[in-house]
Amino acid sequence: MKIIEWNINQRASKETEIKDWVIEEIKKTEADIIVLTEFKKTEKWKEKLSKLSGYYKFNNSIEEEHGNEILIAIKKDYSLIEKKEIFNDGMGDFLQIKVVCCGKEYTIIGYRSRILVDGYKEDKTANAEFKKKQFENLNKYLQELPDDENVIVVGDFNFTGNYVKENETDYPIAEGYSIKSPQFNENASCKWSFVHHNKSRVAIDFAICKNVYVKDTHYSWDYLDRIDKKPEDWKSECKGTPDHAMLVLEVK
Known part of the structure; x- marks a missing residue:
C-alpha cells in the first residue's frame, strides 16, 4: 500500500x-491513499479533484472562514467503514477514516499541527507551547484507540520527528506507536521536507x-522539475504552489 502526504500550501484561502x-503530480504517484494538508475548499474544488476519478474523496465539513483543512482520497478498490472529524484548536487539523484493503482494516x-500565525515571528516560545499542546492532545487520542x-x-x-525522539520527556509519543520519517531512513536521498x-x-512531514x-x-x-528549482533552495511565496516535499510511505 502506497500512501502520500503533501502540504499543498493553499494557506486557508x-x-x-x-x-x-498539482493534480497531475498526485496522479503520477499512483498512490493508494492521498492525504492533502493545508487544503481548503474553494469554488471549484470539486471540479479540480474530479480529475482524480479513480478515488473516493473525503474532506472536513468545517466551514471555518480562516483555517486549513484536510483531504483524504482512497482508491476505489478500498471500502470506507467510517469517517471522523475533530474540530478543536487544541488538536490541530484532523481527519480520520477507517478503510478495508485486502481484508485488513x-x-x-x-494531520497538521497549527501555528500561531499572528505571533509566529514575534513569540517563538508561545508557538512552541501551542504546538506541544496539540501534540499532547493527539497522543492522548491515539492512546485511547484499541x-x-x-x-x-x-x-x-x-x-521534526527528531525533536520528539530526542525530547521524549517533553514530547512523549503514545505507547505502542513509532515515528516513520525519511529523516531516519538510511537509504533516503533527501532528509528534509521544508x-x-x-x-x-x-x-x-512524517508518520506515526x-x-x-x-x-x-x-x-x-520531483515536482520542482516543473519550475526549475532545487529542493535546497525552494521556499514558495505563492499560495497554491506547494512548498513541502511529498512524504511517501510504502506499507506492507
Whole structure:
C-alpha cells in the first residue's frame, strides 16, 4: 500500500484554487491513499479533484472562514467503514477514516499541527507551547484507540520527528506507536521536507504508526522539475504552489 502526504500550501484561502499540475503530480504517484494538508475548499474544488476519478474523496465539513483543512482520497478498490472529524484548536487539523484493503482494516489520520500565525515571528516560545499542546492532545487520542487497531497518522507536524525522539520527556509519543520519517531512513536521498527563509532544512512531514510495517519512507521533490528549482533552495511565496516535499510511505 502506497500512501502520500503533501502540504499543498493553499494557506486557508478560499480564493486559491488547486493548480492543475498539482493534480497531475498526485496522479503520477499512483498512490493508494492521498492525504492533502493545508487544503481548503474553494469554488471549484470539486471540479479540480474530479480529475482524480479513480478515488473516493473525503474532506472536513468545517466551514471555518480562516483555517486549513484536510483531504483524504482512497482508491476505489478500498471500502470506507467510517469517517471522523475533530474540530478543536487544541488538536490541530484532523481527519480520520477507517478503510478495508485486502481484508485488513486501517485507521488513516491526516494531520497538521497549527501555528500561531499572528505571533509566529514575534513569540517563538508561545508557538512552541501551542504546538506541544496539540501534540499532547493527539497522543492522548491515539492512546485511547484499541490496542489491536492498525493506525497510520501522516501529516505536517511543524516540528521534526527528531525533536520528539530526542525530547521524549517533553514530547512523549503514545505507547505502542513509532515515528516513520525519511529523516531516519538510511537509504533516503533527501532528509528534509521544508526549507525556511534562512535556508535551514527541516523534516516536519512524517508518520506515526502502530501495528503496521512500513517498508520504506522517502521525500519526493520531483515536482520542482516543473519550475526549475532545487529542493535546497525552494521556499514558495505563492499560495497554491506547494512548498513541502511529498512524504511517501510504502506499507506492507
